[in-house]
Amino acid sequence: MTWQGAKDIRVETVLDPTIQDPADIVIRVTSSGLCGSDLHLYEVLAPFMEPGDVVGHEPMGIVEEVGASVSHLDVGDRVVIPFNISCGSCWMCGRGLQSQCETTQNRDYGTGASLLGYSKLYGQVPGGQAEYLRVPHADYGAIKVPKDHPDDRYLFLSDVLPTAWQAVEYADIPDGGTDGGTDGGTDGGTDGGTVLVVGAGPIGDMAARIALHRGHRVLVADLVPERLQRVVGRGGEAIDITDLGDASLADVVRERTDGRGADAVIDAVGMEAHGSGGIKAVHKLVGLLPDPIAEPLMQKAGTDRLEALLASFDAVRRGGTVSVVGVYGGAADPLPMMQMFDKQLTIRMGQANVRRWSDDILALLNRDDDVLGTEGFATHHLPLEEAPAAYETFQKKEDGAVKVVFKP
Known part of the structure; x- marks a missing residue:
């Protein structure tokens, strides 16, 4: 692709890709x-892309070639590939911040670790929506x-699972919180704290599953x-x-949580939020500009559609936490600093540090029962040839497309 x-x-x-470094492998x-x-x-x-860039960052497959310094893998092994590329030995990796790997950081653009298939901003590394991948x-x-399980049991270890896992970790949902239960209590009872997940796409859906698995109340x-x-x-x-009437999302959340709001909110939407027609028009306009003009404009003056983030700040209770997992790219976004300060909010965000969480998640996936429902998570399995149409369908949220998996 x-x-x-x-x-x-x-x-x-x-x-076809080939081994370029002793630490490389090539997978089918x-x-x-x-x-x-x-x-x-x-x-x-678009300003950071070039025609011919191979996209995709959620692959798994079979090892076809092994570099000389790769000792834990053999040809024929089955592997999942994290979307961020990290060395495992630098200062950042040693502190569990693999998405900030100092070996693969992109200092020319001031960004973190390189990502598979994700533009000049993140290394312009050929991605995994392909038959073969270095x-x-x-x-x-x-x-x-x-x-001994279908691909879908493990595929989401590449991105969806660790991203959602980190979102829940960063949300710091308390064991007890504002539960809004019928008993009128606010200690969270035995159900744990309440988390609001904004956006039920793949990441929001999986974050909800993880929070439910941990015993929390999930809106x-x-x-x-x-x-x-x-x-x-x-x-x-x-x-x-779409059915809020004159109420805001925060109003509804407070009604369900004894008037306080959710103990934590996960923004799983990001810059793709609905409702900002003007900013969306600006995005399209900038995309039409020549790259030498568009790149610095996006880096220094870009703005995002902030509806989901602003709703998160409003819906979380005072002293609560907002975990931002939806991707934002603006450099000049206005934020409600008075509200954030007055409500004494904690905000955590960032690309998932896949290898920080992968061992814990893999242990869960290796259980006989499909705890998080990964094998039924994808709504569409398509050959790579149908990918162009799938992008359009997914963007328009048509045909029940929640998660699409390509089968090269």
């Missing part, structure tokens, strides 16, 4: 996910997984009925934001 221009994704034949890709972050490349981050720093990054807000139905089916409480 190659990027050829804004909203122009095409299947092309390219040269068996499954590769379509991520909400890919939609940013599809349109918003994996840099595979001596540390590549995760060997068993062969999820979205506007797509199919997504909300999935949440309710796992035990969450749905809030349809």
